[in-house]
Amino acid sequence: MEELILDLKKQIIEALNLEEITPEDIDNDAPLFGEGLGLDSIDALEIIVILDKYYGIKLSNAAEGKTVFRSINSIAEYIAKHRTK
Amino acid sequence: MGSTISITGMGIICAIGNDAKAVYESLRNGQSGVRSMKYLSSKHSDLPVGEVQLSNDEMKALLGIDDARPMSRTSLMGAIAVRQALAQAGIKEVHGKKVVLISGTTVGRMDLTEQKFYAQKADGKLIEVPKCNECGESTHEIASLAGLGGIATCTVSTACSSALNSIILGAEMLKTGEADIVIAGGSEALSRYHLNGFNTLMILDARPCRPFDADRAGLNLGEGAAFVVLERDAERSLGYVAGYGNRCDAFHQTASSENGEGAYLAMEDALSMAGLRPEDIQYVNAHGTGTPNNDASESQAIMRVFGNSVPEVSSTKGFTGHTTSAAGSIETVICLLALQHGFTPANIGWESQTDGLIVPTRGHTDVSLENVMCNSFGFGGNDSSLVISRHEPEAGSRAFREMPVKVLAEESVVSVEELKALKEFVPPMESRRMGNLMKAVHLSAFRALKAAGISCPDAIVTATAHGMYETSMQFLEDIANNGEEMLKPTLFMLSTHNTIGSALAIRTGCHGYNMTYSHGEESEAWAMRDAERLIRTGKAGNVLVCAFDEDISGSSLHAKAVIMSGN
Numbered sequence: 001m002e003e004l005i006l007d008l009k010k011q012i013i014e015a016l017n018l019e020e021i022t023p024e025d026i027d028n029d030a031p032l033f034g035e036g037l038g039l040d041s042i043d044a045l046e047i048i049v050i051l052d053k054y055y056g057i058k059l060s061n062a063a064e065g066k067t068v069f070r071s072i073n074s075i076a077e078y079i080a081k082h083r084t085k
Numbered sequence: 086m087g088s089t090i091s092i093t094g095m096g097i098i099c100a101i102g103n104d105a106k107a108v109y110e111s112l113r114n115g116q117s118g119v120r121s122m123k124y125l126s127s128k129h130s131d132l133p134v135g136e137v138q139l140s141n142d143e144m145k146a147l148l149g150i151d152d153a154r155p156m157s158r159t160s161l162m163g164a165i166a167v168r169q170a171l172a173q174a175g176i177k178e179v180h181g182k183k184v185v186l187i188s189g190t191t192v193g194r195m196d197l198t199e200q201k202f203y204a205q206k207a208d209g210k211l212i213e214v215p216k217c218n219e220c221g222e223s224t225h226e227i228a229s230l231a232g233l234g235g236i237a238t239c240t241v242s243t244a245c246s247s248a249l250n251s252i253i254l255g256a257e258m259l260k261t262g263e264a265d266i267v268i269a270g271g272s273e274a275l276s277r278y279h280l281n282g283f284n285t286l287m288i289l290d291a292r293p294c295r296p297f298d299a300d301r302a303g304l305n306l307g308e309g310a311a312f313v314v315l316e317r318d319a320e321r322s323l324g325y326v327a328g329y330g331n332r333c334d335a336f337h338q339t340a341s342s343e344n345g346e347g348a349y350l351a352m353e354d355a356l357s358m359a360g361l362r363p364e365d366i367q368y369v370n371a372h373g374t375g376t377p378n379n380d381a382s383e384s385q386a387i388m389r390v391f392g393n394s395v396p397e398v399s400s401t402k403g404f405t406g407h408t409t410s411a412a413g414s415i416e417t418v419i420c421l422l423a424l425q426h427g428f429t430p431a432n433i434g435w436e437s438q439t440d441g442l443i444v445p446t447r448g449h450t451d452v453s454l455e456n457v458m459c460n461s462f463g464f465g466g467n468d469s470s471l472v473i474s475r476h477e478p479e480a481g482s483r484a485f486r487e488m489p490v491k492v493l494a495e496e497s498v499v500s501v502e503e504l505k506a507l508k509e510f511v512p513p514m515e516s517r518r519m520g521n522l523m524k525a526v527h528l529s530a531f532r533a534l535k536a537a538g539i540s541c542p543d544a545i546v547t548a549t550a551h552g553m554y555e556t557s558m559q560f561l562e563d564i565a566n567n568g569e570e571m572l573k574p575t576l577f578m579l580s581t582h583n584t585i586g587s588a589l590a591i592r593t594g595c596h597g598y599n600m601t602y603s604h605g606e607e608s609e610a611w612a613m614r615d616a617e618r619l620i621r622t623g624k625a626g627n628v629l630v631c632a633f634d635e636d637i638s639g640s641s642l643h644a645k646a647v648i649m650s651g652n
Contacts, residue, residue, distance in 0.1 A: 015573070017517040038514070041340060045287060045574040053571045061302075062287050 094174025099309030135307025135406020189247025249413025307406020330354025334466025345386025373400020465587020
């Protein structure tokens with residue numbers, strides 16, 4: 001799980017151009033959207049692409065992502081359960 | 086000077102017909118033009134689209150063009166619509182008069198550009214750097230194919246509100262006497278590029294779209310062109326341009342605010358200029374794309390404007406698909422047909438009501454329409470609204486002052502090394518998506534605003550020949566490399582020509598007029614003219630004008646910001 005979380009953080013930092021942020025800066029349980037990192041709807045779409053590209057998970061709409069994308073932990077748990085690659 | 090602006094001719098080609106008569110018949114018969122993909126080649130062929138039912142060769146034949154070279158559908162459709170409009174207006178001779186063709190487009194000739202690009206990538210050698218994003222080229226080609234070679238031309242590029250903004254600009258130029266005859270509208274062909282772009286935003290519906298429906302799930306893309314001929318104080322008229330407004334939602338690049346502030350302000354401006362009350366409007370042709378966000382936001386805005394007396398409203402995108410940059414003029418022509426034939430078009434696809442959304446009309450015949458409204462909204466919250474009246478409105482007395490327009494501040498950024506200084510104005514977390522060009526424009530704009538002592542300008546006008554060239558190229562590369570799958574939404578979101586103008590509005594909280602010109606080397610001159618016009622007509626006290634471009638080879642960029650003011 002720890003390895004998955006580190007990979008995921010690196011993928012998010014790259015896709016979202018979080019240039020000045022390191023994986024250690026992101027709290028695994030902190031909210032990603034609104035407060036916390038303050039990500040927005042386009043970032044959610046980028047995370048959907050990450051799930052597809054690296055883990056073979058297809059989310060059919062952005063609304064589905066709302067609960068999944070709450071925090072790094074919640075995304076990692078979802079990936080562990082549903083990954084096809 | 087007071088004068089009325091008449092629409093004396095109209096031309097249209099879209100999924101439901103190749104001329105106004107055919108479009109009218111489809112609207113009356115409830116015949117949608119959203120079908121299976123036929124002319125566009127894409128991996129996503131399961132997505133329904135509103136294509137013009139003619140091949141490029143058939144369009145060439147219609148225009149009498151004997152030229153085997155590949156051409157863009159944007160130019161061909163545009164020329165067909167322009168010729169129809171000129172014929173109806175009875176305009177044969179354009180020399181000796183101040184005639185201007187204004188076209189709105191965003192992807193321009195991308196259908197042609199991308200074919201060459203993908204073919205060269207497949208061959209493994211890029212022999213020609215694509216000149217994607219040169220909107221002005223498509224306007225020149227439309228003028229030439231329509232037999233208007235040599236007349237003044239202009240291109241407006243504010244994403245999906247482009248064509249309505251062309252009409253607004255045309256009306257302004259007639260009022261100030263800068264033009265005697267204006268042919269205004271827009272043209273946009275489907276491309277794999279923007280189909281994939283909208284797909285990354287997850288706002289395309291795999292079923293026919295259902296605007297304002299409880300179950301709506303996105304839009305269907307369409308293509309087409311429409312142009313109208315505008316004249317001052319003409320003897321006959323298909324309808325009068327009574328009022329209009331353009332405002333910025335200043336909320337998000339690809340989402341509308343919950344209360345539809347930009348749309349609300351645009352509609353209010355249009356009514357106010359027309360001297361009409363909300364209850365004087367009998368029909369609204371809504372932007373109504375069918376996305377959950379647009380329809381909820383636009384409904385709120387419509388209810389804020391009209392209160393308890395919401396007139397008949399429909400989105401005609403269930404017929405035509407969302408024709409993006411051409412939507413504003415295509416729907417203006419639909420409004421003119423409604424006025425002319427006394428009917429309201431149905432909002433096809435709608436089945437069930439939901440909280441917070443307007444209930445659209447199922448369409449009526451034998452109605453008497455006096456004033457109708459047409460809404461057209463684009464990415465970046467570029468919101469425009471037009472009021473068309475059947476009878477001649479009272480000529481508004483407008484102050485056009487021959488006053489000097491001053492430059493309060495001017496700043497330029499030409500080197501990437503300077504961009505570190507942007508931190509003073511934009512936190513790194515908020516500039517993380519910006520490419521160098523966007524950073525350079527922000528830096529010059531905020532330095533100029535600071536020098537002028539202005540935190541929020543009254544209006545923002547931008548000018549760019551190539552737009553977001555680097556970003557657009559990256560998205561094209563992404564499509565070529567990844568086979569239309571798993572593409573980056575951020576690239577598409579930042580690819581429209583008005584991206585920077587919108588970003589500046591969002592950052593300064595500017596809900597005022599927001600316009601983008603993309604007409605080659607003339608772009609900046611058009612923007613400066615617009616700023617002067619805004620000030621001299623009393624529409625803005627100060628205007629932020631930004632002109633920018635990056636070299637196609639990627640080696641240099643320039644960004645200039647000017648604050649113009651009347652006092």
